[in-house]
Amino acid sequence: MMERMVAEIKLSKYYAIILDCTPDLSHLEQMSVVIRTVKLEETPEIKEHFLGFLVAPESTGLGLSDLILSRLEELNIPFSDCRGQSYDNGANMKGKNKGVQARLLVKNPRALYVPCGAHTLNLVVADAAKNSIDATSFFGNVQKIYTLFSAAPQRWAILKQHVTITVKSWSETRSQGTDAITKIEAQSLAEEVGSFRFQICTVVWHDVLSKINTVSKLLQPSTMQLDVAVNLLESTKSHLLSYRNDGFAAAQASAKDACEEMHVETVLKEKRLRSTKTHFAYEAPDEPVRDALKRLETTFFNVVVDSAIASLDDRFETPFGVLQNFPTLDDEALEKQCEELENTLRSGEEADIDGRELAMEIRNLPQLPTNRMTAFELLDFVHKKELTELYPNLWISLRIACTLPVTVASAERSFSKLKLIKTYLRSSMAQDRLTGLAIISINHEVGRQVSYDDVIDDFAARKSRRHRF
Numbered sequence: 060m061m062e063r064m065v066a067e068i069k070l071s072k073y074y075a076i077i078l079d080c081t082p083d084l085s086h087l088e089q090m091s092v093v094i095r096t097v098k099l100e101e102t103p104e105i106k107e108h109f110l111g112f113l114v115a116p117e118s119t120g121l122g123l124s125d126l127i128l129s130r131l132e133e134l135n136i137p138f139s140d141c142r143g144q145s146y147d148n149g150a151n152m153k154g155k156n157k158g159v160q161a162r163l164l165v166k167n168p169r170a171l172y173v174p175c176g177a178h179t180l181n182l183v184v185a186d187a188a189k190n191s192i193d194a195t196s197f198f199g200n201v202q203k204i205y206t207l208f209s210a211a212p213q214r215w216a217i218l219k220q221h222v223t224i225t226v227k228s229w230s231e232t233r234s235q236g237t238d239a240i241t242k243i244e245a246q247s248l249a250e251e252v253g254s255f256r257f258q259i260c261t262v263v264w265h266d267v268l269s270k271i272n273t274v275s276k277l278l279q280p281s282t283m284q285l286d287v288a289v290n291l292l293e294s295t296k297s298h299l300l301s302y303r304n305d306g307f308a309a310a311q312a313s314a315k316d317a318c319e320e321m322h323v324e325t326v327l328k329e330k331r332l333r334s335t336k337t338h339f340a341y342e343a344p345d346e347p348v349r350d351a352l353k354r355l356e357t358t359f360f361n362v363v364v365d366s367a368i369a370s371l372d373d374r375f376e377t378p379f380g381v382l383q384n385f386p387t388l389d390d391e392a393l394e395k396q397c398e399e400l401e402n403t404l405r406s407g408e409e410a411d412i413d414g415r416e417l418a419m420e421i422r423n424l425p426q427l428p429t430n431r432m433t434a435f436e437l438l439d440f441v442h443k444k445e446l447t448e449l450y451p452n453l454w455i456s457l458r459i460a461c462t463l464p465v466t467v468a469s470a471e472r473s474f475s476k477l478k479l480i481k482t483y484l485r486s487s488m489a490q491d492r493l494t495g496l497a498i499i500s501i502n503h504e505v506g507r508q509v510s511y512d513d514v515i516d517d518f519a520a521r522k523s524r525r526h527r528f
Contacts, residue, residue, distance in 0.1 A: 080115060144173070180274065278468075425446075434460040
């Protein structure tokens with residue numbers, strides 16, 4: 060089974076590696092190894108092969124990079140054919156100096172690093188939450204709600220009678236105290252949750268998080284392509300820009316409706332503004348915002364939305380944009396971007412493509428079904444029309460673009476199988492057995508192609524004993 064997957068990876072030539080780590084039941088750090096390729100048979104197909112778990116004695120960038128390189132060498136998979144790498148946003152993985160991606164780029168500059176899109180979206184939300192006091196206070200109150208109701212099964216049952224969602228915690232905090240203290244905490248929390256301010260914050264966060272959560276789920280399928288992911292993120296950015304213009308007014312209206320149902324006043328409590336003492340006459344302090352609603356819009360809504368938009372700008376970019384945007388480019392811009400792509404796919408004197416020839420091939424493309432095609436759709440078009448030999452540079456560029464991963468979701472999904480296989484009753488399982496069972500379970504499509512008769516014959520040959528006559 061492993062031989063079949065390795066043969067398919069070599070046949071595809073270009074591949075990308077996806078790594079992620081988690082501790083198992085025996086307190087061993089298990090590194091999940093996934094290889095992503097574009098399978099070229101009757102029709103192109105994006106495939107992600109799980110190659111097993113590796114015990115990572117060290118979680119440093121050096122230790123993990125040496126571990127994956129030795130594994131690729133054992134399987135006789137040339138690292139020189141690697142064109143992409145994707146990990147989470149841990150410092151040991153994405154570090155620009157000593158992280159895994161930096162160490163592998165030294166050995167192969169064409170192994171382009173793509174940060175996990177789902178983790179990056181989480182960081183977008185985290186950045187937005189940290190930059191506003193009202194945002195931080197909001198999540199603090201949500202944590203208090205969880206702590207209060209999770210302290211006893213009876214309280215949790217009361218919560219489930221009134222809400223249909225599950226409240227989750229940021230930390231394993233369990234409240235303790237007398238009934239009197241609990242009543243005081245509950246009363247204080249009820250007043251805060253029922254306030255107009257809290258309702259506005261709830262609506263804003265619901266609007267922002269629901270959009271980001273939808274995009275995050277769309278990024279996680281194994282067939283997701285980098286150019287499609289960039290378009291989704293651009294759409295998210297456009298939605299946030301539009302939401303910034305009229306989102307706060309809509310949030311006020313929704314919050315007023317909620318407060319009216321709870322018979323709560325729709326008035327924000329005025330907070331005392333601190334005055335800053337000036338030491339020099341030329342120091343002119345900013346005029347404080349007296350209106351409470353306007354101040355909440357300025358210090359909470361604008362800060363949260365602007366931080367999310369800025370984080371999207373900083374974190375997402377792709378060098379393969381020319382493969383999608385070429386219908387809108389003039390000759391000069393097309394040649395420039397093709398040469399930049401050539402430099403990206405260059406290692407020393409060797410390059411995967413010729414930028415000038417790529418620009419010429421793009422100019423001479425036949426009539427396309429549509430002017431807006433994804434890299435995979437264009438790859439499928441070239442393959443079906445049998446144009447691979449006429450457009451070799453475009454063919455290679457498209458294969459590499461589709462090989463690049465978007466998230467590490469496949470590696471994270473393998474951890475679910477790890478927990479099912481290596482349980483408390485099987486905690487002493489050998490690493491080879493764990494990896495073998497995980498490969499069979501995760502790569503079930505390949506497993507169905509294995510001949511059981513051959514497996515039985517091989518097992519019988521190894522276990523056969525000589526009869527004495």
